[in-house]
Amino acid sequence: DAMVIQNPRYQVTQFGKPVTLSCSQTLNHNVMYWYQQKSSQAPKLLFHYYDKDFNNEADTPDNFQSRRPNTSFCFLDIRSPGLGDAAMYLCATSLRDAYTDTQYFGPGTRLTVL
Amino acid sequence: GENVEQHPSTLSVQEGDSAVIKCTYSDSASNYFPWYKQELGKRPQLIIDIRSNVGEKKDQRIAVTLNKTAKHFSLHITETQPEDSAVYFCAARQNFNKFYFGSGTKLNVKP
Numbered sequence: 001d002a003m004v005i006q007n008p009r010y011q012v013t014q015f016g017k018p019v020t021l022s023c024s025q026t027l028n029h030n031v032m033y034w035y036q037q038k039s040s041q042a043p044k045l046l047f048h049y050y051d052k053d054f055n056n057e058a059d060t061p062d063n064f065q066s067r068r069p070n071t072s073f074c075f076l077d078i079r080s081p082g083l084g085d086a087a088m089y090l091c092a093t094s095l096r097d098a099y100t101d102t103q104y105f106g107p108g109t110r111l112t113v114l
Numbered sequence: 115g116e117n118v119e120q121h122p123s124t125l126s127v128q129e130g131d132s133a134v135i136k137c138t139y140s141d142s143a144s145n146y147f148p149w150y151k152q153e154l155g156k157r158p159q160l161i162i163d164i165r166s167n168v169g170e171k172k173d174q175r176i177a178v179t180l181n182k183t184a185k186h187f188s189l190h191i192t193e194t195q196p197e198d199s200a201v202y203f204c205a206a207r208q209n210f211n212k213f214y215f216g217s218g219t220k221l222n223v224k225p
Contacts, residue, residue: 031211042203042215043158050211090157096211101146101165103213105157 003027004106006091012112013081021076021109023091032074033103034066035090043090049074050096078111086113116141116208120216128224133194135219137204138186144214146207147187149178151200152218158203162189194223 005024013019023032030051035043047056049068063085065077078085091106117140127133139147145166150158164171164178164187171178175194180187191198204216 033213040201040218040220042217045212045214048211055211094211101148101163101207102160103148105159107157 004091004093004104006089006106006109008109009107010110010112012114013078014114015082016080019078019081019111021078021089021091021111023074023076023106024072025091025093025104025106026072027093027095027104028071029093029095029104030071031094031096032068033090033092033094034064034074034076035092036085037088037090037108038086046076081111081113083113086111116144116206116212116214118204118206118214118216120204120219122219123217124220124222126222126224127194129194129196131194133189133191133198133221133223135189135202135204135221136186137188137206137216138184139206139214140185141206141208142182142185144206144208147178147180148205148207148213149176149189150203150205152203153200161202191221194221196223196225199223 007022033048034046037043046060067075088108090108092103094103120137148163151161152158162176162178175192177190202219205213
């Protein structure tokens, strides 16, 4: 079941200390997503990549950045984490074509900000 | 953008009863509607999905119906079991890539 892998599974950081979350996939999917999910809420899309094309959501704070160096890997950088950034961060992938639609989620990284 | 509304926010049923969760969407261009089940602390898991060219789809105890005209779709779970207890999210896909989620329904199946 290790098709979308996220590391680390748990991350503790200090207020204002930069942190990087990573996601890798073995599905060769061309679309990768980062979602933020807070307790009892729906996943909120932060941004997604279609191949190398980066698509930022309008309400994603500038504090959040992303990199996709190749098809398999995608990173979420939080430059100066605040207490409000504590959440579960979910990576997901999908294959953009005419026949498949399914979005596959990774297990998530739970971020704690002290 | 797309706006997906989901009701109810909580649903409690007796084991063996049916459960129905409803979602509406705003963008008529949305063409794919998945349903996810999320257990506490775990990732969302796809349980069933439907494309806009289909009105109904069934997989054992789970079914989804879609009314494109009214822009709503529903999840039906029959013969509910305690292990069906979880949070369920509907979603609508717009522009081929972006998925918009409903706010979630916490389903509690009482033994």
